[in-house]
Amino acid sequence: MIDEMTTVLEPRPLPDFVETKSVKDITNRALFYIKAGLPVHFRGPSGTGKTTLAMHVASKIGRPVVMIHGDEEFTTSDLVGGEYGYRFKKIVDRFVSRVLKVEEDMVKRWVDNRLTVACKYGFTLIYDEFTRSRPEANNILLSILSEKMMDLPVGRGEEPYLKVDPDFTAIFTSNPEEYAGVHRSQDALRDRMITMDLDHFDYETEVAITQRKSKLFKKDSEKIVNIVRGLRESGKCEFAPTVRGCIMIAKTLKVQNITPAKSNGAFMQICQDILASETSRVGSKTNQARVKEIVEKLVGKYS
Ligand SMILES: Nc1ncnc2c1ncn2[C@@H]1O[C@H](COP(=O)(O)OP(=O)(O)O)[C@@H](O)[C@H]1O
Ligand SMILES: [Mg+2]
Known part of the structure; x- marks a missing residue:
């Protein structure tokens, strides 16, 4: 018998899976x-x-x-x-309400x-x-x-x-x-x-994943992916930005109904916040400032 401690998953196709x-x-x-x-x-x-x-x-x-x-x-x-299966009995002491007595019942059972x-x-x-x-x-x-x-x-x-x-x-x-x-x-x-x-996704796959996960238009997903890939290829990040960055930006735009245009200050802000955060896992203001500067140029170039 399979114990309830083990979760067995049914083999199901993943929702929103992209197959390029x-x-x-x-x-x-x-x-x-x-x-x-x-x-x-x-x-x-x-x-x-x-x-x-x-x-x-x-x-x-x-x-x-x-x-x-x-x-x-x-x-x-x-x-x-291993041998688990201690049974715990909880007893609440009515007189001292904070005290929770635990009685152990040592029946070892292999799980x-x-x-x-x-x-x-x-x-x-x-x-x-x-x-x-x-x-x-x-x-x-x-x-x-x-x-x-x-x-x-x-x-x-x-x-x-x-x-x-x-x-x-x-x-x-x-x-x-x-x-x-x-x-x-x-x-x-x-x-x-x-x-x-495995390496970072090719352009086509990265756009398809961004689009599928956010339900944004393809041309908007492409803008985001171009910015993220530009930052990745700059080689100036402590950690390369990933498709997760693309998905986060895209979902935020979708929910907030923001257009990815360089004239839109909110778009610039979102790209800078998300990408600076994703690429500098060790808190460093200079790293973050450098990433934000590169992102600013890329947003100008691609949107
Ligand atoms: N083929 C795919 N179709 C749709 N989404 C994908 C696909 N591959 C990866 N993703 C998405 O990209 C992100 C990163 O993938 P993940 O498997 O968590 O990467 P890793 O395990 O290498 O860190 C996740 O949000 C995941 O849902
Ligand atoms: Mg993983």
Whole structure:
């Protein structure tokens, strides 16, 4: 039985998903390797569509999906499962109203976590930002990916290992290693997956995503995308602006009913605020001022 602690997602097409030629290409390549039994890994900077693509590929596979987000605090038992099941009884003390007595009932019970559930039932696992977890926590994946066997800690009460269901598929995503909070992924683990590097979207895809997500006109979406790409290509930002910046600007314009024209001060302000904020994650006034200056020129040029 699958415990209620594990959320299993139905494989559904994503709403507002844009499928341009480049998106189709990468999806098909990923599915090709998956059909050959190889796990895939989408690697790329923030905002290059890794998580969305992983979910899209998973929906094409058609099996139920479990998703894990990499986390520094993770231990193997967060992935595999462990002995949980303390029952808490809350007792409110009527006389001292602030006191909440908690009675513990120590019935230990093994609870399978997401990875175990996915292996056992042959679901698709999306392990998003897996390099944020410490390598030791991820070691369990080595035998799953190569020997199709999962070692189980004692306590689970069955066999010491679990045979991975043949339908099990793993899709990984990660940011390149220079990002803060990211561990170098172990070479042994990376050797067992097909890594596909993603970059920022091509022009056509970026416009289509901006338009689809905001419901703005195409020509207005193009103006925004030109400004954001101009800033990205300037190479003057601490962090390159992403399609998220395009979407945020476009949605704000739509909701506020603002036209993207250089004569419109509100448009300039929105572009400067959103793009300065997106591209300088370390608070620095000089960075922000420099970005705002570049944005001002780009707004003049493209709108
Ligand atoms: N093919 C696509 N169709 C529609 N929207 C997309 C597509 N790819 C990415 N997006 C949107 O772009 C933004 C960034 O994508 P995301 O998958 O979160 O990137 P990453 O995981 O690389 O940081 C999100 O708002 C996402 O909804
Ligand atoms: Mg992501």
